[in-house]
Amino acid sequence: MSLVRTHDLAGGYTPGRDAIEGVSFALEAGEMAGILGPNGGGKTTLFRALLGELPQRRGTVELAGSPAYVPQTDHARLDFPVSALDVALMGAYRRTPFYRRLGRGERATAEAALERVGLADRARVRFGTLSGGQRQRVLIARALVQDARVLLLDEPLSGVDAPSAVRIESVLAELRGEGRALLVATHDVEQARRFERVLCLHRRQIAFGAPAEVLTAPVLQETYGDELVVLEGGRAAVNVGHHHH
Amino acid sequence: MLAWLTDPFQNGFTQRALLEVLVLALACGPLGVWILLYRQSYAAESISHGMLPGLVLAALAGVPLVVGAGGGVLFAAAAIALAGRDERLGGDSGVAVAVSALFGLGALLALSPEAPPRLQELLFGDLLGTSLGDIAAAAVLAVVVAGALAFAHRRLAASAFDRSAARSLGAEPARWELVLLVLLAVATTAAAPALGSLLLVALIVAPGAAALRLAGRLPAALAAAAGIAALAGVAGLVLSYHLGIAAGASVALCAAALAGAAQLRHA
Numbered sequence: 001m002s003l004v005r006t007h008d009l010a011g012g013y014t015p016g017r018d019a020i021e022g023v024s025f026a027l028e029a030g031e032m033a034g035i036l037g038p039n040g041g042g043k044t045t046l047f048r049a050l051l052g053e054l055p056q057r058r059g060t061v062e063l064a065g066s067p068a069y070v071p072q073t074d075h076a077r078l079d080f081p082v083s084a085l086d087v088a089l090m091g092a093y094r095r096t097p098f099y100r101r102l103g104r105g106e107r108a109t110a111e112a113a114l115e116r117v118g119l120a121d122r123a124r125v126r127f128g129t130l131s132g133g134q135r136q137r138v139l140i141a142r143a144l145v146q147d148a149r150v151l152l153l154d155e156p157l158s159g160v161d162a163p164s165a166v167r168i169e170s171v172l173a174e175l176r177g178e179g180r181a182l183l184v185a186t187h188d189v190e191q192a193r194r195f196e197r198v199l200c201l202h203r204r205q206i207a208f209g210a211p212a213e214v215l216t217a218p219v220l221q222e223t224y225g226d227e228l229v230v231l232e233g234g235r236a237a238v239n240v241g242h243h244h245h
Numbered sequence: 246m247l248a249w250l251t252d253p254f255q256n257g258f259t260q261r262a263l264l265e266v267l268v269l270a271l272a273c274g275p276l277g278v279w280i281l282l283y284r285q286s287y288a289a290e291s292i293s294h295g296m297l298p299g300l301v302l303a304a305l306a307g308v309p310l311v312v313g314a315g316g317g318v319l320f321a322a323a324a325i326a327l328a329g330r331d332e333r334l335g336g337d338s339g340v341a342v343a344v345s346a347l348f349g350l351g352a353l354l355a356l357s358p359e360a361p362p363r364l365q366e367l368l369f370g371d372l373l374g375t376s377l378g379d380i381a382a383a384a385v386l387a388v389v390v391a392g393a394l395a396f397a398h399r400r401l402a403a404s405a406f407d408r409s410a411a412r413s414l415g416a417e418p419a420r421w422e423l424v425l426l427v428l429l430a431v432a433t434t435a436a437a438p439a440l441g442s443l444l445l446v447a448l449i450v451a452p453g454a455a456a457l458r459l460a461g462r463l464p465a466a467l468a469a470a471a472g473i474a475a476l477a478g479v480a481g482l483v484l485s486y487h488l489g490i491a492a493g494a495s496v497a498l499c500a501a502a503l504a505g506a507a508q509l510r511h512a
Contacts, residue, residue, distance in 0.1 A: 069413040076407040094415030
């Protein structure tokens with residue numbers, strides 16, 4: 001069963017200027033897709049379209065419930081007076097009526113989510129004082145509390161420390177095993193080879209399919225253009241030295 | 246020492262002033278925390294300064310200042326919104342031009358021969374002249390602000406903390422930003438008769454700044470801001486009595502001093 005399905009999805013931020021076009025793909029339960037593309041290629045725009053936030057949107061989007069979104073950690077306010085547990089609890093906001101206090105059940109769920117990402121002992125620590133990798137794991141814990149069937153993750157391994165990367169990859173594998181669908185924006189071509197599907201995006205959909213079929217030199221060249229660097233042995237890498245958000 | 250603290254409140258007019266600042270502290274303190282978290286301090290100052298024409302017109306017409314403050318805030322908010330969107334001027338420049346123009350218009354009206362000699366009261370408020378009616382009006386508006394902040398707490402938090410993920414958490418950032426500005430307008434209306442167009446912003450922004458320095462978590466910051474605003478009100482009235490200085494200015498200076506002390510304590 002498809003948990004995410006788009007057909008001829010297009011749109012952008014101002015009328016008549018599409019940031020993405022021709023995006024058609026489907027993701028089944030338990031599948032993880034890597035979204036590859038250069039800076040400004042439309043990865044974040046695609047997420048905003050799936051979240052229903054794109055001002056101009058055409059085509060169709062079908063989603064199994066509201067997706068959980070894990071942004072890059074630098075999008076969250078470091079000066080905000082919240083603990084790691086407070087942030088994880090935000091995952092329960094959508095399903096909790098405004099007149100009801102967050103109770104023991106939600107608190108236990110949030111604590112369990114922090115435990116799952118290896119941060120149970122940091123629950124009371126202020127979010128802004130955690131390391132980048134720990135903050136990323138807290139944002140993933142928040143998505144776990146949301147309990148969404150579809151998760152959108154924007155470069156979850158970008159700039160995180162090695163222990164955090166190991167833990168995040170392990171949690172993503174567990175989520176896949178639970179039958180959720182995951183879309184992961186990444187610059188890491190080698191990481192994308194480990195996913196079930198890859199979507200190559202450069203303002204339009206270049207290719208979508210299994211990594212072995214999609215991650216070919218011509219497709220990567222068309223996706224990345226001058227940002228593509230071919231390493232010894234024919235492996236591809238992407239120059240992300242001028243990464244802006 | 247106790248007498249030094251209680252002596253100022255032996256009179257009916259200082260008791261009413263005390264009640265007024267305590268009522269305002271309930272709304273202005275927590276609101277200030279949100280204003281700072283949403284980085285809307287400039288909007289707070291702009292709206293309070295831009296409402297001067299409304300206050301002057303109310304004084305000319307002989308209607309309660311709170312009515313003029315309400316009308317002035319609405320007009321100022323509309324003018325600021327329009328000017329801020331004018332791409333020829335640019336966001337902040339447009340707001341600055343609109344606020345200066347409104348303030349100039351207010352001064353022009355206030356200094357006309359027909360105007361009663363109340364410009365000082367309109368600019369700096371008349372805290373010691375607070376009536377029971379003023380307190381009742383401020384109480385209603387303060388309860389509206391405090392209640393709405395409690396109602397919107399989780400949505401406001403999600404939008405301010407992580408705007409990019411707010412919608413997936415059930416919050417619409419643009420909507421809650423607008424709600425916050427409406428509440429700012431209501432609080433400004435409530436505080437205008439007591440603290441005037443120029444001083445009221447101190448009771449909103451300064452306690453919030455102090456509380457965010459001292460408190461590690463949001464609920465504590467909101468409670469601390471209300472407490473600090475109340476402390477500034479009480480301290481301001483006590484110092485005003487003993488030093489013979491203007492009450493509204495004294496309250497504003499105490500709020501600013503507490504904000505400054507909080508920055509030093511945490512440095």
